[in-house]
Amino acid sequence: MVRLVDSRKRILVTGGAGFIGSHLVDELLSQGHEVICADNLFTGAKSNIEHLHSNPNFEFLRHDVTFPLYVEVDEIFNLACPASPVHYQHDPVQTTKTSVQGAINMLGLAKRLKCKILQASTSEVYGDPLLHPQPESYWGNVNPIGARSCYDEGKRCAETLFFDYRRQHGLKIKVARIFNTYGPRMHHADGRVVSNFIVQALQGAPITLYGKGQQTRSFCYVQDMVEGLIKLMETDDAITGPVNLGNPDESSIRSLAERIIGLTGSESEIVHKPLPEDDPKQRCPDISLAKEELDWAPSVQIDEGLNRTIDYFRKRLTNLVVQ
Numbered sequence: 554m555v556r557l558v559d560s561r562k563r564i565l566v567t568g569g570a571g572f573i574g575s576h577l578v579d580e581l582l583s584q585g586h587e588v589i590c591a592d593n594l595f596t597g598a599k600s601n602i603e604h605l606h607s608n609p610n611f612e613f614l615r616h617d618v619t620f621p622l623y624v625e626v627d628e629i630f631n632l633a634c635p636a637s638p639v640h641y642q643h644d645p646v647q648t649t650k651t652s653v654q655g656a657i658n659m660l661g662l663a664k665r666l667k668c669k670i671l672q673a674s675t676s677e678v679y680g681d682p683l684l685h686p687q688p689e690s691y692w693g694n695v696n697p698i699g700a701r702s703c704y705d706e707g708k709r710c711a712e713t714l715f716f717d718y719r720r721q722h723g724l725k726i727k728v729a730r731i732f733n734t735y736g737p738r739m740h741h742a743d744g745r746v747v748s749n750f751i752v753q754a755l756q757g758a759p760i761t762l763y764g765k766g767q768q769t770r771s772f773c774y775v776q777d778m779v780e781g782l783i784k785l786m787e788t789d790d791a792i793t794g795p796v797n798l799g800n801p802d803e804s805s806i807r808s809l810a811e812r813i814i815g816l817t818g819s820e821s822e823i824v825h826k827p828l829p830e831d832d833p834k835q836r837c838p839d840i841s842l843a844k845e846e847l848d849w850a851p852s853v854q855i856d857e858g859l860n861r862t863i864d865y866f867r868k869r870l871t872n873l874v875v876q
């Protein structure tokens with residue numbers, strides 16, 4: 554998606570040293586914008602952005618969004634928040650604070666600057682959904698007091714704040730509900746299924762299938778996700794979302810494991826582990842709204858995306874062993 558802009562903007566990306574955030578930063582810079590990345594490096598990594606340090610249009614701020622931030626920008630993408638269950642359950646109070654206080658701080662900044670702000674929300678707002686696939690009109694089935702609640706309810710409250718800032722202060726908001734996304738720069742040890750299975754397969758270690766593996770997810774390649782986020786940000790002010798962004802190509806977790814074993818040529822065996830608490834049984838986005846309002850749909854097929862991710866982890870694991 555190479556496209557040089559005539560109107561260059563200065564854009565803040567919180568969580569810009571993370572997996573999705575760093576790809577978003579790359580794309581915004583390649584479009585000719587200036588980017589400020591604010592990240593506390595909790596789950597992000599300097600290595601995700603080290604190739605940008607000599608770029609005069611890029612600036613990194615080590616900053617925790619639960620504290621106010623004073624910068625001058627034209628747009629804000631608010632992605633700061635740990636996204637993998639292992640990481641967001643590590644310090645659940647901080648996870649809720651990041652979503653809620655982080656949203657209040659970034660909305661306050663957008664209010665002062667009168668600028669557009671996009672929230673990286675999540676399919677987790679639908680919880681363990683009773684409606685399938687999930688349209689944006691579905692209010693969800695979320696446990697408010699379980700192990701996943703710090704993330705799910707934190708993100709739901711952030712959505713509330715975004716819409717209240719719009720109603721009360723006329724802010725220009727965009728809310729993207731991101732479904733499972735994968736690709737290079739996922740943290741190799743963050744426990745998410747794609748990174749876990751690829752790392753296990755490449756190391757010849759047992760593939761850890763939780764439960765029977767009949768639960769489903771729909772996996773979107775990161776490049777498609779970044780395109781969707783930018784298209785949503787570019788919509789006119791009447792369009793706020795929430796808009797589902799994800800790939801509607803649904804598969805069981807068992808078939809994902811078998812696919813990754815096949816693509817890596819691994820001899821790993823599948824072993825079963827207990828299903829985590831409140832693990833959603835099925836998840837698949839209804840992306841009609843994104844197609845209609847953003848003219849967006851994912852284009853990277855699962856095997857292609859997995860092969861690119863496998864290549865990334867092959868190199869990364871070699872470097873980790875050498876270091």
Ligand code: NAD
Nearest residue numbers: 568570571572573593594595596597617618633634636734
């Ligand atoms: P990630 O963990 O790789 O990135 C999150 C980034 O936020 C990291 O760089 C981390 O250091 C930073 N961060 C965390 N807490 C912070 C804080 N208090 N202050 C500043 N920075 C902080 O995760 P990701 O997969 O890139 O997710 C990015 C966003 O997209 C998150 O908001 C996540 O909830 C959302 N999302 C992701 C997925 C997915 O499948 N990857 C799905 C749904 C929603």
Ligand code: UDP
Nearest residue numbers: 638744745746747749761762763768806832
């Ligand atoms: N999962 C699994 N083995 C793993 C990691 C995850 O079977 O090693 C399952 C997990 O139980 C869930 C699915 O894969 O059903 C997706 O998990 P992930 O943590 O990637 O995302 P989320 O549950 O937040 O969608």
